[in-house]
Amino acid sequence: MSNRFYFDDDDSSASSDDNLPYPKPLTRASFLTPNFDPTTFLSTLHNRHQTLEDLRAELRTRSQDLNKELLDLVNENYQDFLSLGSSLKGGDEKVEEVRLGLLGFRREVEGLRGKVDSRRGEVEGLVGERKRIREQIQVGRQLLEVETKIGELESRLMLASTGARKGEEDGEASDVDDSDEESEEEEEGNGITVSKLRRHMEQYMYIRRLFEKIGDEHPFLVKQEERVLRLKQTVLLDLNSALKQAVAGGEERRGDLLKLLGIYKQMGQANEAMKVLKESKQ
Structure with a gap:
């Protein structure tokens, strides 16, 4: 180059x-x-x-x-x-096919959603029903306990209205229980020991707590009010008799007097105790 x-x-x-x-x-x-x-x-x-x-x-x-x-x-x-x-070219047909497929899928999903919602409602209803049944079973057990405790206290207080019925149900079991209890507790003259009176009061108060727990308006409990009132009157009658004896016993029964006043207080019957004390002084 x-x-x-x-x-x-x-x-x-x-x-x-x-x-x-x-x-x-x-x-x-x-x-x-x-x-x-x-x-x-x-x-x-x-x-x-x-x-x-x-x-x-x-x-x-x-x-x-x-x-x-x-x-x-x-x-x-x-x-x-x-x-x-x-x-x-010709894609409109394919797009239409896809659109129709999606619409069909949407309808199926909505149908399944309706079935799921319906089944959910059924399950919730069954769960609620089971809960109500459990609550009713619990209430039934508590009512059974009320009946049992009332019967036991009536037997201990030897109320004539249920003594025959207890005898029919338990045969000679009541006599055995009474004899055992008498062997455990020592009678003071013709009265009842303070410890036995306290047990009677505690059993009565337990029954009242069961009433409050279940609800006093329950039909079964409404029918038992007369029996419970008779238990209360009987327990108070025994307490009044024991309190009068303690007052008459003077200083020797001062300890029992204080214990009896405590039983009245626990039972919510302090006014009844004051009334008996006034009558004894007079």
Whole structure:
């Protein structure tokens, strides 16, 4: 190639020499480095045997090739874009099929939701029913306990209204219980010991607490009010008799007197005790 020059660091031009090697074409990778800088790129060509005109021509050719590639790429993608409409031809039918499928699926989901809500209501109702049954069973057990405790206290107080019935149910069991209790407690004259009176009072108060726990308005308890009132009157009658005997006993029975007053207080009948004390003094 004629008029070829050699570029060195001093930017000096060498005389043409046909024996110099022909420069290799510029590679595309040379322009793909990050942060490409033209000045830096030209400085790497100081050992390249090529005239400036030839270098400009090569760079111009490279630029044209790149522009052509870019144009071809745009045209190719544009053709694909234009053909997109034709490729979607008939897609309305598929979209309609998908829409109908989704509507059917939605109806199925709503149907299942209705069934689930219905079943949930049934389960909640059954749970509530089980809870009510358990509460009724508990109340039934408490009512049974009320009947048992009333019967036991009536037997201990030897009330005539239920003595025959207890005898029929328990046979000779009542006689055995009474004999055992009499052997445990020591009678003071014709009266009842303070400890036995306290037990009677505690049994009566326990029955009253059961009434409060269940509810006094319960039909069964309403029917038992007469029996419970008779128990109360009998317990108070025994307490009054024992209190009068304690007052008559003077200082020797002072301890029993205080214990009896405590029993009255626990029973909530302190006024009844004061009434008996006044009558005894008179």
